[in-house]
Amino acid sequence: MAIQIPTELLDGAVLAILAEENLYGYALTKRVQAQLPVSESTMYPVLRRLKKNEALTTYDEPFEGRMRRYYQLTALGRQQLQMIQADWHGFSAAINHLLIADDKQPAKNKLTNEGVE
Incomplete structure (x- = not known):
């Protein structure tokens, strides 16, 4: 995937996974x-930021013989996840509308349709 993942969507992915179960890093x-396609070096700053913002504990x-640090969603984290999900619903619908061509309608060039070439 060549598209860079926005921070808010990566946060949403982490929060959604942790809404299902607590996990170690x-x-x-x-x-x-x-x-x-994210690296470990990308994930740990995300987890630190979400913890600092009180979305995780x-x-x-x-x-x-050693300790594992588990991450758990907080009530604030659940609220943040719900907001990201709502934002994503509208955003993804708009992007799909723009990027996915309707097979029944040929793409039209606005300038050509107005008589300007």
């Missing part, structure tokens, strides 16, 4: 990477 990164749990 590496597992969360792998879940996002299964759908979007963290807690540590032991695993095989």
Whole structure:
């Protein structure tokens, strides 16, 4: 995918995944990477920003002799996710309308239709 992912959409992807279950950083990164081309070095700043903005909290749990930091959605994070989802619904509909040609209607050039070439 050559299209750069806007920050708000990456935030929304992380929040949506964490709305389903709490995950530690590496597992969360792998879940996002299964759908979007992002690096680990991109994900951790996203998680820090969401935590700083109180959309996420963290807690540590032991695993095989070391601690794993888990990320958990907060009530504020759920609100933020709902806003991103609402914004995405309208935005994606508008982009689809512009980018996906209707097979029944040929594309028209506005200048040609007005008699200006």
